[in-house]
Amino acid sequence: MKPINVLSIIIVAALLSACxxxxxxxxxxxxxxxxxxxxERGLLPTLKIADPAGWGDRRPIVPxxxxITAIATDLQIPRQTLVLPNGDILVAEGRGGNAAKLRPKDVIAGYFKSKGTTSVESGDRLTLLRDGDNDGTYETRNVFAENLNAPYGLALIGDQLYVANQDAVVQFDYQPGQTEASGPPRQLTALPSEVNHHWTKAMTASPDGRLLYVGIGSNSNIAENGLNVEENRAMIWEIDAKSGTHRPYATGLRNPTAMDVLPGTNQLWAVINERDExxxxxxxxxxxSVQDGAFYGWPYSYWGQHVDSRVKPQQPDMVAAAVAPDYSLGSHKAPLGLAFSTATxxxxxxEGAFIxxxxxxxxxxxxGYDVVFVPFSNGKPAGDPVDFVTGFxxxxxxxFGRPVGVTIDPKGALIVADDLSNTIWRVTPTQ
Structure with missing residues (x-):
């Protein structure tokens, strides 16, 4: 087969996208x-490349x-953060995935996506940030653990720190005040990692600390490579935090990229990246909200019973069982962070969710390219999303930046990871 002329294909794609x-x-x-x-199906997907630029004297815009201040820069692809009990912030840094580009569409999409990301090498580590005098400046920065495998999800249960690498959930012993791990990680349970089209492994813990929930994305857009490579994927696992035993908690979720439990409840919520093209x-x-045992449609349907005719063979029984999501964020915004607000x-x-x-x-x-706030009332979304951090x-x-994980710290600050400028931003009330 002759080599693909990527530039020619991209020119054609740009012309078709405008049509x-x-x-x-x-x-x-x-x-x-x-x-x-x-x-709308065509030869090539609609495309628009992000054009990375330095922040310079700019900064994101807040209400x-x-x-908003930058509390850490020059990181190595920060994805998700975790605020520890003493106020230290752990940052998971890295980039994973090893999916082969099997179609011309894959080559095109891969080219566009790569141009809109950082050129910095994957950190494959956890970095700890500390504000020793509580003045909002994080003057201490240490590598807490290194030589990890594309770490993403983070959770702390008692004295155990859990990290969701792209291939396994691992754990470290943790004591407040530690600035680096006391030893190598121990594997709790392996995660599906063959091919790894969607490699991120989001994670959160149940309020009682018994369980971990881990999001495992699909190995394709809509199972175009066959369902055999989708085994144990496009779902959320429930994992026993002590034994590592696991079961499917909810399925048919194309790419669950962030999760949190609504305060005052045991209800798990997630943001999902839906299909393309x-x-x-x-x-x-x-x-x-993620219901135990529910099926959310992927790959056979979307938003409940809307059939995706590209998937063969079709499965009417599966479509009939598909649960419609609670709240649309809009198409192709790529939500990668979720944190419920606090009164602070x-x-x-x-009351609501930062995304x-x-x-x-x-x-x-x-x-996309922003952080929005979805207001809640009586445990459910209640109203349109409100811009909270913009100007990316x-x-x-x-x-200038691309937001990923969001976290609330005990002082009422919103922590935002930006994996394009490799920055951690902190948003605080002025009063």
Whole structure:
């Protein structure tokens, strides 16, 4: 087979992308009942490349009454953070995945995606940040653990620190005040890692500390490589934190990238990256409560019973059982962070969920590249999302940062990991 002329394909893709854009407004796709257009399938997916640029004198934009500062820079691809009981912040740094590009579409998408990411080498480590005098400046920075395998999810249960690498959940002994691990990690349970199209392994703990929940993304867009490579994937595992035994908790979730438990409840919530190549307004990424034993449609359907005709053979019984998500975030926004608010955040940001949206590639009008707040009432989303941290991308396409994980610290600050500029941002109320 002759080598693929990537540049020629990209030029064609850009021309085709400009030919067809859904007329549905983004606002019509937000909330519990998003407007869903007809699928738009073409030779090549709709594409728009992020154009990385340095922050310079800029910084992200936050609402009036809040400040934002960079508390760590020059990291090695920060993804998720964990605030420890003494206020230290652990940062998981790294990049994983080893999926082969089997189709021309894969080559094109891979080229575009790579141009919108950092060129920094994967850290494969945990870095600890400490603000010793509580003045908001994190003056101490240590490598807590290194030689990990694309760490992503983090959880602390008592004196055990759990890390979800791309191939296994591992654990370290932890005592408050530690600045580095006291020994190598111990494996709790292996995770599916063959091919690893979606490599991130999100993780959170149950409120009682008995269980870990780990999100495992699919090995493809819509099972185009066969269901045999999807075994134990596109689901959330429930793992016993002591024994490592596990079971599928919920399935049909294409790529669960962040999870949190709603405060005052035992209810698990997650953000999901949905499928591509059905057009710029399909399929909406979403925030949803995760029900034990539920099936959420992937790959056979989306948003409940909307059939994806690309998947063969079709499975009507599976489609009929598919649960519709709770809340649409809009199409191709790539949510990668989720943290429920606390009263210390203040104002209209007291009750709800902060969501880090990494940003789109499968549409010509960019979407995401921000942190939004979804208000909650009575344990459910209640209203449109509110911009909380913006300014990661300018109108001319220059992209200064891409938010990933979000975390609330005990003082009421929002911690935001930015894996394009390799920065940790901290947002605090001014009063």
């Amino acid at each position: 067809s854009e859904s007329k549905i407004e983004d606002s019509a796709q937000l909330g519990p009942n998003p407007e869903l257009p007809e699928a 009036s009454g809040y400040n 059905l057009g710029p307004r399909l399929v909406p990424d979403y925030l949803t 955040m203040g104002g209209k940001f007291t 880090g949206e990494h940003g789109s590639w499968n549409r010509s009008d960019p979407a 991308q300018s109108e001319d396409g220059k992209t």
